[in-house]
Amino acid sequence: MRIVDPHIHMTSRTTDDYERMHAAGVRVVVEPSFWLGQPRTSVGTFCDYFDSILGWEPFRAQQFGIAHFATIGLNPKEANDPRCREVLTELPRYLEKDRVVAVGELGYDSMTREEDEVFAHQLALAVEHGLPALVHTPHRDKLAGTRRTLDVVRESGLAPGRVLVDHLNEVTVGEVAGSGCWMGFSIYPDTKMDPHRMVAVLREYGLERMVVNSAADWGRSDPLLTLRTAEAMLEGGFTEDDVDRVLWRNPVEFYGQSERLDLDGVLEAGEPVAATSGATFEGNSVLRGSRDA
Numbered sequence: 001m002r003i004v005d006p007h008i009h010m011t012s013r014t015t016d017d018y019e020r021m022h023a024a025g026v027r028v029v030v031e032p033s034f035w036l037g038q039p040r041t042s043v044g045t046f047c048d049y050f051d052s053i054l055g056w057e058p059f060r061a062q063q064f065g066i067a068h069f070a071t072i073g074l075n076p077k078e079a080n081d082p083r084c085r086e087v088l089t090e091l092p093r094y095l096e097k098d099r100v101v102a103v104g105e106l107g108y109d110s111m112t113r114e115e116d117e118v119f120a121h122q123l124a125l126a127v128e129h130g131l132p133a134l135v136h137t138p139h140r141d142k143l144a145g146t147r148r149t150l151d152v153v154r155e156s157g158l159a160p161g162r163v164l165v166d167h168l169n170e171v172t173v174g175e176v177a178g179s180g181c182w183m184g185f186s187i188y189p190d191t192k193m194d195p196h197r198m199v200a201v202l203r204e205y206g207l208e209r210m211v212v213n214s215a216a217d218w219g220r221s222d223p224l225l226t227l228r229t230a231e232a233m234l235e236g237g238f239t240e241d242d243v244d245r246v247l248w249r250n251p252v253e254f255y256g257q258s259e260r261l262d263l264d265g266v267l268e269a270g271e272p273v274a275a276t277s278g279a280t281f282e283g284n285s286v287l288r289g290s291r292d293a
């Protein structure tokens with residue numbers, strides 16, 4: 001089985017997770033930039049974080065046989081903090097980088113006027129930079145938030161086929177299904193979507209424009225829930241080809257629209273080289289070797 005995790009925050013995960021993910025068939029991950037829990041107080045910390053998920057994290061993933069890509073944006077929660085807004089002027093230079101496969105994650109948290117402005121601004125950046133957009137839907141007021149999200153997408157001029165609306169559930173999927181946007185589902189260890197509920201959604205709505213992720217981060221989460229969903233699909237009567245479509249071909253098609261999802265050699269690669277290789281990180285020469293110092 002081959003798996004793309006199209007939404008996972010690897011910066012919060014350990015190398016054990018990379019090993020387990022590789023053993024489960026995960027060969028590609030997309031790491032959206034997001035809120036780190038601790039509020040940021042300046043733009044410099046965003047830039048260091050973006051550099052980290054575009055430099056250090058792909059280096060770390062590659063040692064475990066996993067190709068790592070990212071989405072860059074100002075997350076909805078921090079869109080409300082005036083200290084963070086200035087990052088909008090830094091985004092254009094990041095959106096030109098090779099491993100950036102979408103703008104994101106964008107959207108609503110509390111549905112404030114500030115969030116409206118920042119969301120619309122970043123959808124315009126997606127149009128300008130020829131990138132798809134990854135859109136987070138709020139965990140509270142989910143249905144209203146999803147409807148408002150689709151309105152903003154419609155007004156943006158970004159083609160619905162270039163937008164992935166994420167964190168959907170049984171209540172919100174119907175709204176997005178008719179919009180032409182892609183539908184993303186984050187599978188959680190408890191509450192919200194679980195693998196069996198996901199199988200029921202796929203049975204009802206079909207496989208087209210459907211993607212499944214673990215959204216694993218610093219909270220309670222499990223990076224193997226993509227595999228668990230694949231297993232639940234097979235148990236539920238879906239074929240291996242169906243599983244391959246949802247867990248691999250669909251996310252590859254969505255992020256492939258960036259024309260930066262370079263998967264050459266990803267599946268042919270042999271065993272991960274972690275631990276034995278002595279590979280060095282070239283992204284920041286100042287820090288090279290500092291781990292052993």
Ligand SMILES: [Zn+2]
Pocket residue numbers: 007009032034105215
């Ligand atoms: Zn996320």
